[in-house]
Amino acid sequence: MSRKAENWDTSWQKRAADWLRDGTDALDRAMISEMTEAPAVAPEDVPGAADVFEKKVHEDQQKEKAIYQTLHERTMTRGLHHARVLYRVLSILVCIGIILSLLHAVIEMPVFGSPDSPVVNDVSRRYIEDGLKETGAVNIVAGMILDYRAFDTLGESTVLFIASCAVMILLRRDRKRDGMMEKGSLPEDRDIIYEPHFDPILQKSAAFLTPVILLFGVYVVLNGHLSPGGGFSGGAILGAALMLFRNAYGVKNTRRFFTGRTFTTVVFLALLFYAGAKSYVFYTGGNGLESGIPLGTPGAILSSGLILPLDICVGAIVSCTMYTFFALFRRGEV
């Protein structure tokens, strides 16, 4: 048996041997040291040993609780801190890695703006050269999204409708629960009758601006096939006009012409008309029949077949949806 050094108990060799044997878990160490120490008294020998035993059990439980407490605190504070730092470092590394790999792919791409890149192919050639003849629209992009690829636009209008339904489900004011105060809401959020005081500057300028914006929106929608614009941007402008009116004049005045029922009716009828009209065109085109829709002269407003009615449908859907988003966010009901 080798001789132990004098400072064996505090040297690093002992700590290393202990770590190898027992691990670094504080609880494990405490339990093991507790078990290897000889008990001071054996419970059978000494009279009154039961009380001593009870006290020792109680002390052990306190010690265990203290160990658990320190462990819990250390996990919640320093462990969390380390985890957060690690997360941040890893995220930055991942983002830099993504940027570098994407840049590496970008260098291999064909030169920007060259006319013989693979993106320019027969499809775009067909759309440009025969677009005016087949759709009658001077704006090639509008003719493309409302005639050649009208199904995509139907899907996109449906996505808008579904999003507004989902926002309505999430934010609708529940009449039954109106008495319950939500966490973080002021009393005026609960009160339906409460209206903020309206600014005279805002009212006077909205009185002038709203008809102008509405007129511009209608112009952009109607001229979708002749100039830049179309259903989406015109609808957004109309929705913005409605928002301005509501901000300036309050919800009671707006409810005179736009309620929740208006929203559902308009959007439903517009989607139905869009689907029906395009189904008719698909049916006749797919079976080789002539659809009886006149194309008109290019450059006139009443031209390009179905593109003008479909533009109006899309504009109505987009404007109603944007205003409904705003109203639901403000108040919880249209």
Place this chain on the structure above:
Amino acid sequence: MTFLTWLLLGFLIVCALSVALTKNLLTSVIILMSYSLIMSVIWILLQSPDLAITEAAVGAGITSVLFFVTLKRIHAIDEDRKDQDEQKS
């Protein structure tokens, strides 16, 4: 034209960085609005006026208004800090 392109793209990147680094939510939404506007000008440089008018109406208009209304609703606009702290505590 190339100088204008470089300038606008640099402005986009600066806007995006400042949106990411600002602590105040109202400031970041306003900078997002200007980001949308510069993006709309870049669409015009890329010869797509449809995209420009749509991005101007939708991005700098509708999305930013929705952000502002959300910030109002969750009381993140600190106009009266005192009232907010009183009400929260």
Place this chain on the structure above:
Amino acid sequence: MSASLADHIYEVASVILFGIGFTTLLLDRNLIKKIIGMNIMDTSVYLFLASMGYISGRSAPIGDGTAPSAENIINPVPAGLVLTGIVVSVSVTALMLALTIRLYHRYGTLDIDQIVTLARKGDEP
């Protein structure tokens, strides 16, 4: 290498914006900042798509009543794709903001770490 990077400034700018938006989405603990980051990612992808359609020297895809020739007009297909994408992006943003409002009313905070902690603890008020 830098010469060919300078040829693709639109793509490089859109990749950098994508990275910035993604970093904001991952790193920032505030919910609103995450939604803003996702918005930046969306618009950067639209910039990338639309810059695919550009051909130098040609003009916008709007004619003037006469039949356009394929040599004067840029590629209109990516512009149509991006147009739909912009409107879908605003719907997604509106939905995410509605969720944020509900989360705030439920937990009283916008910090994602605190929300997860409160949700795991069984949401004590």
